[in-house]
Amino acid sequence: QQQVKQSPQSLIVQKGGISIINCAYENTAFDYFPWYQQFPGKGPALLIAIRPDVSEKKEGRFTISFNKSAKQFSLHIMDSQPGDSATYFCAASINGGATNKLIFGTGTLLAVQP
């Protein structure tokens, strides 16, 4: 049972375009929603995170949009660059963001073509 559903599985975007990755969750007890970026052969690294009392958070070219009523959140990468090519995971946790118990989506492989 996948508690956090992520789509699409893979995504190809042209350089300068907008990359959008979507996630949906079932458990309304989730209260922390991070996105992780993973390059081949490396461990995931935190990209950006949001709490459910905020509808949007922006850090540079990366924005999380959060819709609490729909139980959905998404990652937008503006002006996508070839260096953004990686696998992106959404995640969720409860208990005030206990980051030792993250529930991950299945991942999106992003390829940004030059």
Add this chain to the structure above:
Amino acid sequence: NAGVTQTPKFQVLKTGQSMTLQCAQDMNHEYMSWYRQDPGMGLRLIHYSVGAGITDQGEVPNGYNVSRSTTEDFPLRLLSAAPSQTSVYFCASARGVLNTEAFFGQGTRLTVV
């Protein structure tokens, strides 16, 4: 600044063998976790710890044991390896305060034949 260090990076085991995956962090983090990553399934939590002497099961604990005798170390033991345990294993640590970043190691790629 080492962060989270996992050893070994690669390992091949025969079915039925046992082994320990090592994880050490030098950030004095209270929270540590083990995840396995399989194609199309994301990362799934195996076991976690909220401090020395305290461990608990995650989503997929069967076939694995953990212990936390020190803040720094959180080894993962495979009791009797099975081909279904072929995966990439990641150790992570976090400070333990609300909504803090989890830092991941570089992973151990395990193949059970």
